[in-house]
Amino acid sequence: MPTLVLSLFASLPAAAQTLAVGDPLSDYARLRQLTGAAEVRSVGVRGATSPDVLDATGRGFDPWRAWIDARRPAASDGVRLAPAGVLAGVNSARPWGVNDGALWQGKGANAAATAGVAVAWGRLSAEARPVAVWSQNSEFALSPLAVPAGLSPYAYPTGTFQRIDLPQRFGDATVARVDAGHSFVRARVGPVAAGLSNEQRWWGAGRRNSIILSDHAPGFGHAFVATDRPTDVRVGTLEATWLWGRLRESSFFDARRDNDLRFITGAAVSFRPKFAPTLELGATRMFVQDWTAGGPGGRDLLLVFVPLEKRAAITPENPTGDDERDQLASVFARWVFPQVGLELYGEWARGDHSRDTRDLLTEPEHASAWQLGLQKVMRADSLRIWRLAAELT
Numbered sequence: 001m002p003t004l005v006l007s008l009f010a011s012l013p014a015a016a017q018t019l020a021v022g023d024p025l026s027d028y029a030r031l032r033q034l035t036g037a038a039e040v041r042s043v044g045v046r047g048a049t050s051p052d053v054l055d056a057t058g059r060g061f062d063p064w065r066a067w068i069d070a071r072r073p074a075a076s077d078g079v080r081l082a083p084a085g086v087l088a089g090v091n092s093a094r095p096w097g098v099n100d101g102a103l104w105q106g107k108g109a110n111a112a113a114t115a116g117v118a119v120a121w122g123r124l125s126a127e128a129r130p131v132a133v134w135s136q137n138s139e140f141a142l143s144p145l146a147v148p149a150g151l152s153p154y155a156y157p158t159g160t161f162q163r164i165d166l167p168q169r170f171g172d173a174t175v176a177r178v179d180a181g182h183s184f185v186r187a188r189v190g191p192v193a194a195g196l197s198n199e200q201r202w203w204g205a206g207r208r209n210s211i212i213l214s215d216h217a218p219g220f221g222h223a224f225v226a227t228d229r230p231t232d233v234r235v236g237t238l239e240a241t242w243l244w245g246r247l248r249e250s251s252f253f254d255a256r257r258d259n260d261l262r263f264i265t266g267a268a269v270s271f272r273p274k275f276a277p278t279l280e281l282g283a284t285r286m287f288v289q290d291w292t293a294g295g296p297g298g299r300d301l302l303l304v305f306v307p308l309e310k311r312a313a314i315t316p317e318n319p320t321g322d323d324e325r326d327q328l329a330s331v332f333a334r335w336v337f338p339q340v341g342l343e344l345y346g347e348w349a350r351g352d353h354s355r356d357t358r359d360l361l362t363e364p365e366h367a368s369a370w371q372l373g374l375q376k377v378m379r380a381d382s383l384r385i386w387r388l389a390a391e392l393t
Helices: 024-035 065-071 159-163 357-362
Strands: 005-012 078-091 108-121 124-128 131-135 175-179 184-189 192-197 222-227 236-248 261-273 279-290 326-337 342-350 368-379 385-392
Touching: 024 342, 024 368, 024 385
Parallel strands: none
Antiparallel strands: 005 078, 078 108, 108 124, 108 131, 124 184, 131 175, 184 192, 192 222, 222 236, 236 261, 261 279, 279 326, 326 342, 342 368, 368 385
């Protein structure tokens, strides 16, 4: 039986302190860069986006300008409403959903609603925008293969999936819960911001998919240090973020309770050179490991500075340089040509570090993933833009 998917997103205009990852306006802000209506900005390090992504150049095609002006925050400090939104979908045969954040779109009806407030006071800002999710979670046929002992009956039974917390179904009851959503507290000191957050992050130049981090899952609690706005470093413009967080296993993977927590840390940087300000070059690095009884130590907090090559970790006790952490790294690029309404982008990632430079150059495909994409926009009439987009991951 085919799957029927009906999706609706409604967002109520309100003054917003930031753009959440997944906000429809975030995608439109990227389109405005292609039409010349907005300055070209980095898109590879998204999360807690500064409000100035909404600024306009006064040029180019900008049919949603009135809606944008309604959502631009007031210049003064104070309390204001955050955007409210509703996402709803119906799956007639099987679970299906893409980049839905905290909402798991199971078989049947599914819905998510979010609203909240934003507060600004001097160098401090905060936002509380929880999301309530509900899934009918109707029954459907699971894999006919037997699930190995020790795993939940809803876990995937075969191959590599036995080691991934990726349930086929989230139990046999209706799913209803409230997630912290796009909520954070942060402080600014010059061009640097630091704080605590539960928001989703998106690292990489992709528009539909991302290899390292995306909004295909809920956000997670983490601390962060980041550039608060694009920073001039003389040779170009820099944006970066560094985070430390905790991940929790779902209730539908295995029966063990001693392995439910993971420590995650990573950093992402995006650079636009002065000689080509519409070119974006970036890199990410991330580690995921078991959460130890005493919590992460000082060395764990600085893992992003560990050498990339395995040979740097070789010791008499560890002659191969292997470790038990899950390491991820990527490089990405995006080039925008506003004169013709075109952008090209790509990313290449590794899920394992190489022994040395020779190993990397002779076997670059080992544990690798890649992405290529483009967008071309054309003005249809006074109120519409045509977009041609393609992305292969």
